[in-house]
Amino acid sequence: MQDSLTIARKKRKFVLPVTKLLPFLLPIILILFWQVSSTLGWLSSSVLPSPLAVLQDGIKLTQSGELPKNLSISLYRATVGLLIGGGVGFILGFINGMSKTCRLLFDSSIQMFRNIPHLALIPLIILWLGINESAKISLVAIGTMFPVYINTFHGISSVDPDLIEMGKSYELSKSQMFFKIIFPAALPQILVGIRYALGVMWTTLIVAETISASSGIGYMANNAEDFMDMETVILCIVVYAILGKISDLVAKSFESLLLEWQTTGRSNV
Amino acid sequence: MNKNSMIEIKNVNKMYQDLTALENVNLNINQGEFIALVGMSGGGKSTLLRLIAGLEKPTSGSITVGEDNSRSIMRMMFQEDRLLPWMNVLDNLSFGSKDKNTKAHAKELLDLVELGDYADHFPNQLSGGQKQRIALARALMTNPKVLLLDEPLGALDALTRRKMQDLILDVCQKQHLTTILVTHDVDEAARMADRIVVMKESTNYYEEDCPKNRNAGQIGIVADRVLNEILGEKEIQKQTA
Ligand SMILES: Nc1ncnc2c1ncn2[C@@H]1O[C@H](COP(=O)(O)OP(=O)(O)O)[C@@H](O)[C@H]1O
Numbered sequence: 116m117q118d119s120l121t122i123a124r125k126k127r128k129f130v131l132p133v134t135k136l137l138p139f140l141l142p143i144i145l146i147l148f149w150q151v152s153s154t155l156g157w158l159s160s161s162v163l164p165s166p167l168a169v170l171q172d173g174i175k176l177t178q179s180g181e182l183p184k185n186l187s188i189s190l191y192r193a194t195v196g197l198l199i200g201g202g203v204g205f206i207l208g209f210i211n212g213m214s215k216t217c218r219l220l221f222d223s224s225i226q227m228f229r230n231i232p233h234l235a236l237i238p239l240i241i242l243w244l245g246i247n248e249s250a251k252i253s254l255v256a257i258g259t260m261f262p263v264y265i266n267t268f269h270g271i272s273s274v275d276p277d278l279i280e281m282g283k284s285y286e287l288s289k290s291q292m293f294f295k296i297i298f299p300a301a302l303p304q305i306l307v308g309i310r311y312a313l314g315v316m317w318t319t320l321i322v323a324e325t326i327s328a329s330s331g332i333g334y335m336a337n338n339a340e341d342f343m344d345m346e347t348v349i350l351c352i353v354v355y356a357i358l359g360k361i362s363d364l365v366a367k368s369f370e371s372l373l374l375e376w377q378t379t380g381r382s383n384v
Numbered sequence: 385m386n387k388n389s390m391i392e393i394k395n396v397n398k399m400y401q402d403l404t405a406l407e408n409v410n411l412n413i414n415q416g417e418f419i420a421l422v423g424m425s426g427g428g429k430s431t432l433l434r435l436i437a438g439l440e441k442p443t444s445g446s447i448t449v450g451e452d453n454s455r456s457i458m459r460m461m462f463q464e465d466r467l468l469p470w471m472n473v474l475d476n477l478s479f480g481s482k483d484k485n486t487k488a489h490a491k492e493l494l495d496l497v498e499l500g501d502y503a504d505h506f507p508n509q510l511s512g513g514q515k516q517r518i519a520l521a522r523a524l525m526t527n528p529k530v531l532l533l534d535e536p537l538g539a540l541d542a543l544t545r546r547k548m549q550d551l552i553l554d555v556c557q558k559q560h561l562t563t564i565l566v567t568h569d570v571d572e573a574a575r576m577a578d579r580i581v582v583m584k585e586s587t588n589y590y591e592e593d594c595p596k597n598r599n600a601g602q603i604g605i606v607a608d609r610v611l612n613e614i615l616g617e618k619e620i621q622k623q624t625a
């Protein structure tokens with residue numbers, strides 16, 4: 116018994132790192148191949164600069180403070196836009212999910228607006244708000260509002276009526292009913308909406324910053340393009356990829372934290 | 385209200401738009417009595433239980449429960465366990481109960497339903513029978529005086545079902561609970577109930593008093609009689625009369 120336990124433990128120690136590293140294998144091979152091709156001159160640096168050159172460019176721009184400055188302004192826009200859009204989407208989803216009157220009043224209008232691609236609003240928003248912060252933030256807010264709205268609304272209105280009846284038999288008050296039953300039951304769906312909104316948030320921001328901005332990662336890329344600065348263009352793309360990956364990881368860990376009950380399967384019984 | 389009586393149903397009608405779910409129901413249930421409610425599906429059994437539980441109001445007539453008509457003395461159990469999937473077993477038990485010693489009480493009840501080791505499991509880690517036992521334990525958490533059971537064993541296999549029947553009977557006797565069990569299984573009704581009420585075509589009622597300490601043979605006879613009553617055939621009744 117003692118022996119088999121230690122063996123099992125040893126085995127796990129060896130197995131875990133491999134499975135954790137496996138996803139990184141392909142990107143690493145790709146980057147190595149890319150670097151080798153550049154060094155051997157197969158790839159012209161005007162088409163695709165080498166990974167090392169991009170890295171050096173990144174270090175240079177970090178030291179000069181340009182990258183951190185643009186990165187933080189992009190992060191600021193993304194976060195504020197998401198908070199506003201997600202907040203409004205959640206509130207609308209909440210009231211429409213809870214009240215039939217509100218649903219009849221608002222839902223079809225919201226669905227109509229949803230069908231307008233929010234990026235099509237860029238010219239209008241520039242005309243209204245100029246190219247200052249509020250323009251970019253409102254675009255992100257509009258883009259992220261709908262996925263959060265739809266999923267919150269759907270999550271709340273499709274809570275199992277049996278559970279609601281169960282709550283009624285315990286004479287729960289309206290707020291108890293919401294916090295003890297409706298919200299936790301709708302949470303998985305709401306989180307799906309938030310994760311989707313994170314994707315929309317970055318795409319919206321890239322487009323908005325590329326079209327009209329004097330700061331931000333999208334502006335950096337656009338500006339570098341004007342100077343044919345290939346390293347910085349690639350660097351910006353890589354930064355976007357990393358930001359997207361990080362926000363997805365954050366969303367995922369939120370999910371596994373809040374939805375432990377879904378992942379705790381029968382396996383350990 | 386009669387001194388011994390726990391639930392008094394008087395001339396109750398229930399309409400859903402133009403559909404009559406219940407028509408002129410009259411039923412008196414004494415304290416500590418175990419009633420089985422049987423009948424064709426769609427006969428209004430669940431509706432009657434919801435009315436008694438106060439989840440809906442009768443269209444006309446009156447239902448009185450206990451002395452002060454308090455709903456908190458009643459607890460329900462359904463065919464579905466209705467456990468909250470995001471709470472572990474212990475939190476599911478504590479759900480809705482307000483007193484301070486909930487944890488200790490919950491542990492006692494888990495032992496009673498023989499699931500003492502499952503306090504930190506989530507519902508999706510349990511079998512159907514285990515979940516129903518947790519649902520029973522949750523119903524007992526608030527020390528109810530009345531238990532309303534809407535086909536709680538309907539989805540269980542025969543063996544688990546039999547064990548649950550004994551567990552429920554045992555609990556109801558020990559805690560002197562007044563119980564209404566809705567079931568489509570006449571044998572279950574004949575085995576468990578003090579009195580069987582057959583609901584037919586929402587107007588007709590037939591009642592069968594079951595003998596105490598019945599043996600398998602008596603259960604079979606009662607079950608046959610009730611089944612024929614449900615199906616509308618009176619042959620067996622005529623023969624035995
Ligand atoms: N909320 C409701 N709205 C409309 N009709 C209902 C509702 N609940 C029950 N009914 C109808 O009332 C009748 C009795 O239903 P029910 O009490 O569930 O029967 P049982 O439990 O005996 O199978 C059925 O015809 C059913 O369709």
Ligand SMILES: [Mg+2]
Pocket residue numbers: 429430431
């Ligand atoms: Mg029913």
